[in-house]
Structure formats: structure tokens, C-alpha cells
Amino acid sequence: MKYIGLLCCYTAMLFGQNQYPKDYFRSPLDIPLQLSGNFGELRPNHFHSGFDFKTQKKEGFKVYAVAEGYVSRIKIAENGYGKAVYITHPNGYTSVYGHLQSGFGEVEKLIKSSQYQAKSYEIDVTFSPTELVVKKEDVIGLTGNTGGSDGPHLHFEIRDTTTEKIINPMYFGFDSVITDSKRPILNSLFVYPLDQNSIVNQSKRPIAVSVSQQADGSYIAEKVLATGKIGFGITTFDYDDVSWNANGIFRVQTSLNGKADFKYKFDTFSFDETRYVNALIDYGRYKKLGQRVQKLYTENPYPLSIIQSGNTNGIISVSANMTQNYKIEIADFSENLTRVFIPIEYSTLTSKVNEVPITSKYLVKTNKENVFSLENVTVSIPANTFLKDFYMDFEVKNGLLHLHDDVEPAFANMAITFEDSVSSEKDRKKMFIGSIDGKKIYYYNTKRYKNSFTVYSKYLGDYKLFKDSMPPKIKIDKKIGGKWISQQNELLFTISDDLSGIKSYEGMLNGNWILLEYEPKTKKLIHHFSDGIVAEGKNDLKVVVTDNVGNSTIFETQFFRSQKP
Template structure:
């Protein structure tokens, strides 16, 4: 069942690709020249994204292969392998397969519509044990094996749309590496494109970031110029730069970045691989303050402390511009993995700088200091209302999003304010003086020493948790807890939201509301709101359909704009037969799935759906 080999001799484009020899510059010692990989799908040989691109929460760990907005293209085993792990989920990787190869390296195939029939049966047998639509299981003990070229799955859009195949290669240590370092190639004769330069101004004494300025580029061909920039102290430079390839409009990450002054290399980075545990360190490689405010991924040409990415091969004073007074021509060179190259020039004029060209830089802090705090008893919480249906994506191109500015008064309560310096390397707790709110920092949570201010603010039926500085990256999740005041203690519909104060949007966070306490795990230090959601999910009329495997399914439109659909808690039966409740958050669909279901001429559908705050909607219909 699992060894039905699919020969793809007719797919001539791929045949050409297989014969290309491995890249000569090979930083991954386990890869032998004799190891060849098969292009993993028959959808196309074009990419919509490449390795180490900016994402909302981490570095992109693989290639995204275009599927032309369609689902159901074939996915093949790139090498002989055993199935190590499978997952099915409406989030993250979606439906995913991890294959383990003979040299203990891995390949990953994500956002799949479904697995090949044999493997899908194995997955379903696990899911129907306790009716869990979402699973994440290591199944290597089942000894399911594929040969190179065997059909393993079909492309889809689960997890993160639109439809595409996400393909990764990982080392035996499970580190993602760029698949284009192997024999796999794409046609690319187009050099990278510079768009903007950011100048990050640092405090002359502490080197903590104070502000930034963005400069647009002037270009002629693939030669770019950012003009003349005058500085009065230490600065770090960062570039908004992307690559392109032939036959596709998509933009990609560059492979290397180099900054030189005359013959002196100040900075050189090369994105070949990274530990998966350091994927969040994208927020250090990129300028996180600029990313949080503008959604643009400016790649730093200097290295801040705490950054554990293995990209950096040449650094002088960590890449910091700390020159004596004078004028300095700087060249910034970007290359893609095919060797296409672009150069950008900028002249830095240093005026009144007390620093020295020979100053030895040993530490560039990650976190800024909080602003000066002025105590007051009445404040205005400024926020902006935005249509939750508007997409907010990371992009090099700005987007206009309609919004409405609002203000709400709030009160400062004694005992709800705390300011503390927290150091990495040991477990710490930040607690308000009244002990009613606290955060536990695991010893490896912080990337650097942090001077943090937390203020708890009460306003009618909401509680605001303000952090200064705000929107800070962390290495590991931190745990937030708050004891609810008496007037909110018995409210089961309170939920925790993170607040993006630059765009003033709220994002529901998974949390618990029990025993008069709200608890949640935070992926970043970002201001919070505890707010009530009393509105149950909205359900549409169910309808019969078939999935791409031909199985009969029932689709129920379901939407909850506040706290989202809790599909794992929901339940659907058709003609008394319980099924799995799958969820497509892009289409706002709940999907009833049971391979045993065969529709009758009249079918009774019973639906119970919950949202993230526990609100419940029920519906019965005959279809």
C-alpha cells in the first residue's frame, strides 16, 4: 500500500533539474555529492517564497512552491525515507509529513490537502480514537517507507493559505537548511533589488537603540545609491532588500549581505541554515522596532547581542558604524543563491562624534529602555478600530488600511505599577506590588537584560496591561497571570487579547479563565487587554459536498470575529453519525468528515459550536 511507486519520466522539466550537480560551496558536511533530491511536486518549478524570509513570528524555514491557486497536485518523496511524523491542523504547517532519510536528515511537506490514501488511513485511525481532528504524531515505529518518487500526498492550503507546497530540508540535527544548496535549482538570472536603507541611532554610552530614519533608494540598473547621511554618534544600518527570479512576480530573501568600507569588510552574512530553536531570532537579524511599526523586514548590517543565528561570517565591531569625524563611502552588496549581485552605495558623514574608530564593541543591547514615566491619576487609552476582515501581512510595500481613532478614559490604581530590571540566565518574576498580576520569565526567555515597566489599568469592563517598552521579541514564551477584581471574578466570558498599538488591533490569545484568574502564555512582550466576549459564533446553512479525495463531507459556514472558532470543542453529527470537526479559518468553514458517511435522500445535521471564550451556538438542519 505504501510502496506504490510513481514514475514521473514524463515530467521533463524536473528531469533536467535532477541532473544538475550540487552547489560547490557546501557548508553542510553531511551532504555528499552523490546525494540527489527529487523536486517534490508536479505543480511547477516556480517559487512563491524562499529560505530565510521574514515572517510574522519566525524565519521562513523552506521553499514555497507555486500551485497556481489550486489544490490537489501530486507530492513526491524527495528521497528514500521512512515516515517520521505526521500532523493535521488548521494552523501552522497544516497537514504535514516529516520524512527521515537514510543519513538521518529530514524532508518536510506542509500545507497539504491530504495524504496519499494509505497514510491518510493511518492518520484517520489515530484521529477517530477520540475524535481529534488535529493531531501531531511521531509514527516512525509503524515503519511506513517510501522510495524516491513515490506519491505521498496532495498539495493544499491547510494551515496558512493561499494554496502552495511548503518544502523543507533539515539536517540530522533537525536544523532547516536551504534546499537550493543541493542539486535542486530554479531559473534565476535577476539580481537582488534594494528599496530602502534604515539608519538606527544608538545611545553613545549604552548603545541602546533610540530612534531610526528610513532613506529611499535611487537606482540605475542594478546599481543603487542611498546618497549622503550625516550622523553624530554610533549607528547601525539595515536594508530593505529582496530578490527576484525569472517567470514569477514573487519577491524573495537574499542569500548574502556584505558591507564594506574601501577594502575593509565590516559585515558579512550568509543564510544557509539555522537551528529551529533560533527561528525567533529573526527579530534580531531584522530590525524588530521597524518591523513592528512598518511591517517591513529591514535586515540589519550589524549583530546585536543574543543573536544566535549562524549567518555571520565577518564582523568588525559587530558591524556597528562608530567612526571618527569624517566622511566614509560604504558599499552594501547583496547576492542571491545563484550568484546574481547588486551593489548599493552610501556615504556616511560623521560630525561631532565622541567615539573612536578603534573602539572595541563587545555588546550591543537588544532592548531599549522605557521612556521617562510621569505619574498621573487619569489617562486616556488611545486605540484604533480596524475592520478585522482586512488582511495585515508583512510586506515590503505599504498598504492603506481604513481605521478610526478612539480614546477611552482609564484610572491608575496604586499597587498596579511595577518597574524592574530583569536579566537572562535565571528564572525571574515581575509582579505588581499588590501581587495581583505577575509574569514568570523562564531562565532562557530573554535575549538580553531588560528594563521593563508594567502598568495595570481598569476601565469599565476591561483591564489593560501596558508594557513599556512595548512589542519586544523574546526567545521563549513567558507566563502571564492576573487575579480578577471582584466585579469581574465570576465572568466566564473574559478573554485575553494582545494589542498591536502601532495598528491598534487586538488579537485573541489562547488563555484560561478559572478560579477568578486569567492565565496566558506570551510569545512576545506586547500590551494586553482582558475583555468580555458574549457573542456566540454565527453559523450558516450546512451543505453537502465532497473533498478532493471524493469523500462526502458537510460544510458549515462559521464565523466569530472576536475570539475565533474552537473547533476542537465543537461537535457535528449527521444522521446520528459523529464525525471529525475540521476547520478552515481562511474560508470560515467547519467541515464534517467521516469516511463512513454516505448521504441519504434526507440528512439530519446537528451542530454544536464554541468560540474561544466558551460561547455556544447550536443548530439543526435537514439537507
């Protein structure tokens, strides 16, 4: 069993500001720790809030309480962290364990009792300090692949209990186990013209800059010829010594002519600000090409606490008779450094690549509410939803709303309303607004008032009013009707819905509610006979699955089972 350290103290009052205890927590696993994702890593719509520990592509490894404390929260969800256990420790921190296959021992009993009490698979329950106390090294769960997980692993976090801010686990001694002696790698460098008068390397659009790596590991960029205001962006990643896959970096610092200019560091942040990952990156490029360019400037400042910048916000003004030297320093947690040196020179060369022409007449002003209407559609955009003004493509054709391409990040909900004056009342009860991405339709929770349908969304793109009159499908994986199934330990179903999606599911055995665990990735519903609801002999089973507009399918059968050894 691998330890990060020995217990040394019990209260956060012993620690000075930002002096985290490095020998208080043990490893949550007793297998070698390898990362498939690190703290602050750039993810869709969020910064990664902890560590993802690899579990050898398998489920079922024991998960240990990293220190003494009590189970303060259990959250079970079909997405997100899946099955997650929270332990609050007496030193002022809370540890989080996500994507579990199940709890273990008393923790699993608490999960099941909470689910049966709520009559729901999905629960979010908090507990007092005396309800379930755990000791350091107690097994509290088994690793799994539940929720929004792409493969078996353990998601692990450390939070400040009072503020609920997430803290980089490296500060707590994990850097002694996940060693790193390798410099971060610069993958690409971009330069951005930032106003109408800016030209960079004869382009009025963002452009890649060639770099050459030196013998000492640093990079020297080709000379940037520019005029006006410009900014830089990078794609970068880091390898540690034990994980063998690329992860995010820890810190970026820029300087102009030797003076510190712009900096961000993935040390701690709150969940309220994590969506600002879409402001830190070149969101439009990411949505078009899947490439996350980290911008080293802010045109319109936003409240992301990891950023520190001076008066220029990382923006460089290039004017006549001026040569400037720009430096980027990229670091991992172990302070392995990669430096990028960029010479900048004023240039009067004209642009060969002009800005993308504006074809829309709909200007979104970020500092005011914007309301646009066409045919039967109205879109209301609150003030400060976007970080900058832009001309928005807005078109309604054959019932399809085209609300620009999803290349501008939104940070508040837009209200999208469709009026329908032609459908019957019966049909309206089965209607919803969905977004369209290629051939895929995404259901949005739709509010209806008479013939008006409204959704709230943070995404630009295509929307349409749909009608769903088809009920969900239920298929039992092994036929049990009229059979004795004494050797079977579970009931397994596959459920699906072709349009609006599954909203709820409920199972009854002999009139008693039973827990059905749902895994959307596999579309599987499972009930374990170990829950103790199944009766000796004859059992009547009923499963009801309902979609998001109220269509339901009922599956009923009868089977026999003996619980005797």
C-alpha cells in the same frame, strides 16, 4: 515530468561536510517550479523554513515523494502547515510537504485511520520505517491551501533527519531548475545612531540615506556625517528568472576599510532560533510601518547561527580625524552580487532631530526579573526576555492594561495577571484575558486560580479581562432535516464565535464519532460521506461546537441517505 536529477546514492556517509547531494531528489511537483516564497525569507516572527511553490492559483496537483523513504510523521493542524506529510530518506534527510488538500492513496488512508483512532481532526503522529514505505515518484498527496496559508501552494522543506535543522533546498540541486541571473535589488538604506553620544546626519534617530545606482548595478550612498557609534540597515529583495515575484536574498556581507565586518547567510538554521528574525530586523519600524529593515549589526548579541561577526558586531565607531569606507555586499544563491559603497566622515555638526523623550518611569532591565503592579494588574518579565533595557509605558485605566506599544521584541513569555474581586463565581468561569489590536480581540489561554487570571505572552500591547457568555453559532449550509440526500457527498457547516473563539467541535452519526475537518479561514466544517460512517436509510446527526470558555451549541437533525449505486 520534471526531474532535478537521478538517484545516485543512499547514505549521508558518502557526503563530506556541507557537500549536499545535488542529484538525489526529484521535484515534488510535475508542473514548472515557481517560488512564491524562498528559504530564509523574513516572515512574521520567523524565517521561512523552506520553499513555497506556486500551484497556478489552484489546488489538487499531485505531490510526489522526492526520493525513496518512509512516511515518518503526519501532522494535521488548523494553522501552521495545515495537512503535512514528512518522509524520511535513507540518505540522512527528511522532506516535508505542507498545506496539502489531502493525502493520496495509502497516505490518505493512514491520515484517516489516525484521525479516527485519535477522534480528532488535529493529529501529530510518528511512524516506524516499515509502516508506510514510499518510492521515488510515488504520489503522496494533493496540493491545497490548508493551515496558515494565504493561497494555494505547496510548502516544501528539506531537514537533517538527526538534528532536525532546516536546510536551504537550493543546496540539493533546485538551483538548476529555479535559475537566477539577476542581481538583488537594494530598496533602501538606513543608518542608526547607537548610543546617547551618537549623531548621524544631524539626527539622533535612525535616518534614511540616499543612494544612486551606477551603470554596473552597484550603489553609491551619500556621505554619512557622524560621530559616535553607528550601524546600518537595508531593505532588499531578489528576483529569479522563473518566478516573477520578489523574494528574500541569500547572503549579506559588510566590510569596513576593506576588512570583513558582519555577515549572515541563509543556509541552515534550527526552529529554536527562528524567532530571532525579530532581532535581525528593526522590529519597531516593522510594527509601525510594515517595513522590514535588516540590521547589519548587533547591539546585544543573540544566538542566531546564521550570523558571523567580528569583535565589533558590525558597529562602527566614528571619531575625529577619521574617514572610513563601508561596503555592503548582497548576494543571491547564484552569487549575483549587488554592492553598496558608503563613505563615512567624522562631523561635529549638532543634532537637529533629537531622541524621542522618555515619559515612563518603568525601566525594564534586561538582565534581571522585572515585576510591575498597578491597581489589579501585575506583569512579571523574566530576565533576558528583551535584548536591551528600555523605559516601558505601563498604565491601567478602566480595566485596560496598556503594556507599551508592541515595538520591542520579546523572546520569553511575560506573565500578565488580572485580579477580579467583584465578579460572581458563575461569571468568572466565563472570563479570559485577551489582547486588543484595534477592534480585534485575541483570546489567550487563561489560567485561573480563585479570583486571579494569568496569561503568558511574548507581545507588548493592550490587554483586558473579558467575559464571554454567548455560545458559538452553527449553520448548516444546505438544509437536510427529514430529507433524502443520496446525491450529496458531504455535510458542510459554517461555525463561528464572537469573542473567545472556537476551541473544539465534535460530530456524531447514529452515536458514532465522525471526522469533521475544520478550515478557520473560511469557518467551514466538513464531513465526507466517503469515510463510510453514514448508514443506509435513516441517520441521526449531532454536532457540538464549544468555545474557549466552555459555552456550547448543539445542532441536531435527522436525514436519510442511500449508499446503493
